[in-house]
Amino acid sequence: METIDKLNNYKEKINTKIKDFFDSEIEISKKKDGKITELIEHIKEFNLRGGKRIRAVLALVSYELFDGKDFNSILDIAVSVELMQSFFLIHDDIIDNDSFRRGGPTFHKIYENSNENLGQRESEGIAIVAGDILESLSKKMILQSCFNEQIKIKILEKFNEIIENTCYGEFLDILSSKQNPNEDDIIKIHEFKTAKYTIEGPLHLGAIAAGADENEMRILSDYAIPLGIAFQIKDDVLGFFGDEEKLGKSAGSDVKEGKKTLLIIKAIENSSQDDKEFINKCLGNKNVTKRDISKLREIVKKSGSLDYSEKLAEKLVSEAKKALEKSNIKKEGKIFLIDIADFMIKRDC
């Protein structure tokens, strides 16, 4: 499939650029302190561990869609988005108290497990600081790019806005974990924390760099926001019903974390008193068994909640595709973005 080849080709270029950037930062750090060099080596390793690079790819695709010609400069911007993503992951993993990420230890665990004699508190402190450094480096990447100053300023404004909105989403998410969010609350979190961040933001960055106009930016938003919300709904369904091996994480982990997904709140809304109580008993319970998860899955299906989530995700994806189809965006780009939308919703991991 052409789209997959294109994705893999981009991914390779992105990874090479990340590596080169950190190698240069490592050289600079040697004049500062050996421990700082080690820190940047850890940050480099964390950034190169993998990830789908979907955000960077979207920035590249969008730039080409609007006839941008300076591939090397947009690659800098695309990579800056991946650095931002790692910055968020480092901070999120502290907040969620996670130990594993991208097949390795979370950033605070790297230092907790090192021979630096650090406790949990100090290791988390270092991870907070490492996230802050990475956030700065992501902007350095933009500042170093060869775009002219006018474009750089516009990119930085958008980049800043993305960070701000993603933080608001994370903030609402933390609050909701201790409250009783309704569907609107959850959709708003998906909009801020996923749709604006993962889809709209990168597309807008590419478009701004290529000089797209306001109308084109709006079309991208009309595509990105519903697709992003659908993407997150699908993610939550996969987290609950997906194949553990393919996902690389335990299917019950969202339940153990007490995550109030659309799937869960709709099931609570439409279940018998007994089933409701069972769901609430399992949520946030670290000792939930495989059998409990199986029973939960049955309850979620029976309540119609799985069906509801899947239908809503499909409806949103079709909305996203329609927004593209009726626009005057050029054909090749349309096909690619529609493929991406299908890929996001049909994936099984």
Place this chain on the structure above:
Amino acid sequence: METIDKLNNYKEKINTKIKDFFDSEIEISKKKDGKITELIEHIKEFNLRGGKRIRAVLALVSYELFDGKDFNSILDIAVSVELMQSFFLIHDDIIDNDSFRRGGPTFHKIYENSNENLGQRESEGIAIVAGDILESLSKKMILQSCFNEQIKIKILEKFNEIIENTCYGEFLDILSSKQNPNEDDIIKIHEFKTAKYTIEGPLHLGAIAAGADENEMRILSDYAIPLGIAFQIKDDVLGFFGDEEKLGKSAGSDVKEGKKTLLIIKAIENSSQDDKEFINKCLGNKNVTKRDISKLREIVKKSGSLDYSEKLAEKLVSEAKKALEKSNIKKEGKIFLIDIADFMIKRDC
């Protein structure tokens, strides 16, 4: 004293600008979510609680020193430095597990004490995110200023570099708390975490905005780095020997935190075995008594360590002043910066 009047006049303008900026952000947030508005109100309150505004003032002074004419725009940059300072304080207070800041609760404590039903973990999570938001807002302030794009890019590069270096200082500081730093290690932390951040960075920002040349930037560094290190040494001396009431914090708090200041490590180096053991017993001990602190003060004096710190600070300040005096920087600016240096080292709180 003319310098003090000038400082107070600047301070008022800075506080008004901070207030106006957040009022506008609060309006914008109302379209997003009521909880986001509340969050920004808390961030505003935290920023307006006070602080000496020394960093903002230095940026303003430096701009005027190099004949910058657009006071309103440099005020935006000066305020962005104060927002950055609050961002660092919010993250530092999580790392240090502090409860009070600027006469009120630390940011994580605001949420822990609210009626949002949040535990320590979630409250710290919100404070991490609030710091990240503030970091973004500090850059928004720069992006919104009326300087032209070329200058804005240069300011953002410097601003980014300041954040990065301050983070390295904080990182080295966290590591050193669990190790045995020597004098060079401590001076390096002071250089990154205080001198570059509190003195050199703001001066450079003002100078860049006014179009200063490389030679002028170097003169500012030659003044700022020794002064900044002296400032931190003085701060540690005050934290240990200063008047509790004037300082607004317990004189033993650094000892209880286990902070390895120059004062402490020099005392350890030059004390009898018994005294060494006593110091090590007190460091990081939350139950240290007033009597212990009195005895510690005697040991530090007897060892010659207080004398050493004071002499070193004086030597560094005189180095800083000399760098200015022999430069061709204009007289009025010289007098003001020399007054600032004296003020920093002679202060008793």
